[in-house]
Amino acid sequence: MYRVMLIDDEPIILEKLQNVIDWEKENCRIVAVADNGAEAMNLCRDLKPQIIFSDIYMPLMDGLELAEEIKILLPESLVILISGYNEFAYAQKAIEAGVFRYLLKPIRAGELSKILAEAKSRLTERRQATEEKIRLQNLIKKNLPGLREKFFVKLINGQLGPEDLKEQLAFLEIKLQGEWWGTILFHLDNYPQLAQKKKEAELQFYQFHLLELIKKRYTAPSFLYSLIHRPAEIVLLYGLTEPGEEKKLYETTLFVQDEILKADGVSFSAGFGGLYPELVALERSYQEALLALEFKVWTGANALIPYRDIENSKSGRLLHHREQETFSSLLRGGNREKILGFIQQIFTTLKTANYLHMPKSYLLLTVLDLVNQIIRSLLEFNGSLEEIYGPAFDPVREINNFETLDQLQTWLEKMAWQAVAFINDHKQKVGRNFVEKAREYIEENxxxxxxxxxxxxxxxxxxxxxxxxxxxxxxxxxxxxxxxxxxxxxxxxxxxxxxxxxxxxxxxxxxxxxxxxxxxxxxxxxxxxxxxxxxxxxxxxx
Incomplete structure (x- = not known):
C-alpha cells in the first residue's frame, strides 16, 4: 500500500481529509497526520511517506517551505498542496518547489480521488523506471567482462581515440597501472594443419589452455589483460612501470612455450610489439607484433620475435609499407613487364651504399617478404603451390642457398613470372566463363x-x-x-x-x-x- 501523510493546521480540514474517501480501497494507508510543517518534517524522516497532502498556510513552516525540504529529503515522494486560493503566484512557486499537484478547498471526494490516482500512477512509473534502471545496471555489470574485451579489441584495432578512453575506462571499471604500454601476440604454430587433423574441441582446448597459462604465468607487469582475438591468436596487453621490466616478459614467454609443448604437444610463437607511453598507441604496438609474427616463416616455429629486433630503420623493408601493397597490386594485374621492373628496382636499391652493411638475415627477410606477396596472390586465385612450383618447393631453403644478390634476383623474377602466368591463365578462364554466361543470357533475352x-x-x-x-x-x-x-x-x-x-x-x-x-x-x-x-x-x- 502507498504511505500517505496529511498536514493541515485546521482540525476540521484534517479530519475531513481522513474520512472524505476510503483510503484502504485506494490502496493507501495514512501513516501520519500533522498540524504544522516542522512536525511533519520530523515524521517524514522516520516514516518516509510517498504521498503528502499539505496545506499551504501553516505555522512554523508553510506548505511551500515544507515541499522544498521534502524535495531534498525524499526526492521520490510527491507533495500535493491544499489551498483556498487559486492564484497564479502560488501555483508558480509550487511548481518551483517540485509540487506534484495543487488542490483547492473545499475538498471534494471526486477531485481528491482523481489527484490520488494520478499520484499513484506517477509513483508506479517511477518505481518501474527505477527497477528497469537497476535491471540494466545489473545486466551491464554482469556483462562487464565481455564489454571490457570489446573495448580492448577496439583499442588495438584503432577504433578509439584519446578523447574516448577516460570515459570508457571509468564506465568499464578498468584501473590502469603503468607508464609504458605494449602488446604480445601468441599464435599457435601450424594452425591450418592442426585444424585439418584435430577436432574443434581439441583446438579450443589448446587455445583456452594457452590463455589460462598466460593469465597464470604473466605476473610481473603493473597491468595485464589477455583475450582470444581470432582463431589461433591470443593478445596480451600490458603496462610496465619502466621499459626494463620487458625482460621478465621474455623469460616468462620462453617458460610458457616449454610448458605447453610438454603438456599438449603443440607450440606457439610470440610477437612483441613496441613499448609506448600512451595507451592509445597499443594499436601501433599490436600492428608491430603482427608484423613480427609474419617473419615466423624465417625463424621457424616456437619462436619469440620482438619487433625491434627485425625493424631496419635504413631500408624500411620490414615494415608494412606502400611498396608491399604496390607489388601485390602488380601481381594481381598480371603485367609481367611492370613486375620485373619493380623487382629490378628493389634489387637496385639493395645494391646501393646504404645497404652494404645490412645483416644477411635482414636481406633474406626482405626477399621472403616479396615471396610472401607472391604466394598470397596465388592463393587468392586458387593456385596450388605444388602444381606451379613443384612438390619440393621450399622458399626458405632455396633462399639460404644463394650467396649473391644477382642469384636471389634471378630466382625471384622466375618465381614471379610463373605466378603471373598462372594468374593470367586463371583470369582468362574466369573471363571466358563470365562471357559464356552473358551469351547464354543474351540468347534468351x-x-x-x-x-x-x-x-x-x-x-x-x-x-x-x-x-x-x-x-x-x-x-x-x-x-x-x-x-x-x-x-x-x-x-x-x-x-x-x-x-x-x-x-x-x-x-x-x-x-x-x-x-x-x-x-x-x-x-x-x-x-x-x-x-x-x-x-x-x-x-x-x-
Whole structure:
C-alpha cells in the first residue's frame, strides 16, 4: 500500500481529509497526520511517506517551505498542496518547489480521488523506471567482462581515440597501472594443419589452455589483460612501470612455450610489439607484433620475435609499407613487364651504399617478404603451390642457398613470372566463363528492347565495365556489336521464313525503331532488310 501523510493546521480540514474517501480501497494507508510543517518534517524522516497532502498556510513552516525540504529529503515522494486560493503566484512557486499537484478547498471526494490516482500512477512509473534502471545496471555489470574485451579489441584495432578512453575506462571499471604500454601476440604454430587433423574441441582446448597459462604465468607487469582475438591468436596487453621490466616478459614467454609443448604437444610463437607511453598507441604496438609474427616463416616455429629486433630503420623493408601493397597490386594485374621492373628496382636499391652493411638475415627477410606477396596472390586465385612450383618447393631453403644478390634476383623474377602466368591463365578462364554466361543470357533475352550491358552484367554478377572489356577480349566484338549481330541473325531467319513486315521483324528481334534496324542490318549484311529478303528468295543458294 502507498504511505500517505496529511498536514493541515485546521482540525476540521484534517479530519475531513481522513474520512472524505476510503483510503484502504485506494490502496493507501495514512501513516501520519500533522498540524504544522516542522512536525511533519520530523515524521517524514522516520516514516518516509510517498504521498503528502499539505496545506499551504501553516505555522512554523508553510506548505511551500515544507515541499522544498521534502524535495531534498525524499526526492521520490510527491507533495500535493491544499489551498483556498487559486492564484497564479502560488501555483508558480509550487511548481518551483517540485509540487506534484495543487488542490483547492473545499475538498471534494471526486477531485481528491482523481489527484490520488494520478499520484499513484506517477509513483508506479517511477518505481518501474527505477527497477528497469537497476535491471540494466545489473545486466551491464554482469556483462562487464565481455564489454571490457570489446573495448580492448577496439583499442588495438584503432577504433578509439584519446578523447574516448577516460570515459570508457571509468564506465568499464578498468584501473590502469603503468607508464609504458605494449602488446604480445601468441599464435599457435601450424594452425591450418592442426585444424585439418584435430577436432574443434581439441583446438579450443589448446587455445583456452594457452590463455589460462598466460593469465597464470604473466605476473610481473603493473597491468595485464589477455583475450582470444581470432582463431589461433591470443593478445596480451600490458603496462610496465619502466621499459626494463620487458625482460621478465621474455623469460616468462620462453617458460610458457616449454610448458605447453610438454603438456599438449603443440607450440606457439610470440610477437612483441613496441613499448609506448600512451595507451592509445597499443594499436601501433599490436600492428608491430603482427608484423613480427609474419617473419615466423624465417625463424621457424616456437619462436619469440620482438619487433625491434627485425625493424631496419635504413631500408624500411620490414615494415608494412606502400611498396608491399604496390607489388601485390602488380601481381594481381598480371603485367609481367611492370613486375620485373619493380623487382629490378628493389634489387637496385639493395645494391646501393646504404645497404652494404645490412645483416644477411635482414636481406633474406626482405626477399621472403616479396615471396610472401607472391604466394598470397596465388592463393587468392586458387593456385596450388605444388602444381606451379613443384612438390619440393621450399622458399626458405632455396633462399639460404644463394650467396649473391644477382642469384636471389634471378630466382625471384622466375618465381614471379610463373605466378603471373598462372594468374593470367586463371583470369582468362574466369573471363571466358563470365562471357559464356552473358551469351547464354543474351540468347534468351535478345528480343527484349531494354536489354543492355548493365542488365546483363547484373545477371552474371560483375561490373558493366569489366564485362565490356571481357566481351571484347573473348569475342573480338564490343557488347553492342555482339548484341546487334545476334539480333540481325535472328532477323535474317524471319525474313527468310515469314512474310512479316520489316517493322514487325524489327520489334520481334529487339529493335524499337525500324529505321535504326535497317541501318544496323545493312551495316552487318551489306543489304537493306527488304533487299536481303528479295535476294534470298530469288536465289536461295546465293
Amino acid at each position: 535478345f528480343h527484349d528492347p531494354d536489354l543492355n550491358l548493365e542488365k546483363v552484367a547484373d545477371q552474371v554478377y560483375v561490373s558493366s565495365c569489366y564485362l565490356s572489356r571481357l566481351f571484347k577480349e573473348v569475342t573480338a566484338y564490343s557488347f553492342t556489336e555482339y548484341l546487334n549481330r545476334r539480333r540481325v541473325s535472328a532477323a535474317e531467319k524471319l525474313l527468310l521464313t515469314t512474310g512479316a513486315k520489316i517493322y514487325e521483324i524489327a520489334e520481334a528481334v529487339g529493335f524499337r525503331d525500324s529505321h535504326y534496324f535497317g541501318i544496323v542490318f545493312k551495316k552487318i549484311t551489306g543489304l537493306a532488310p527488304s533487299d536481303y529478303r528479295d535476294q534470298i528468295r530469288s536465289n536461295p543458294f546465293a
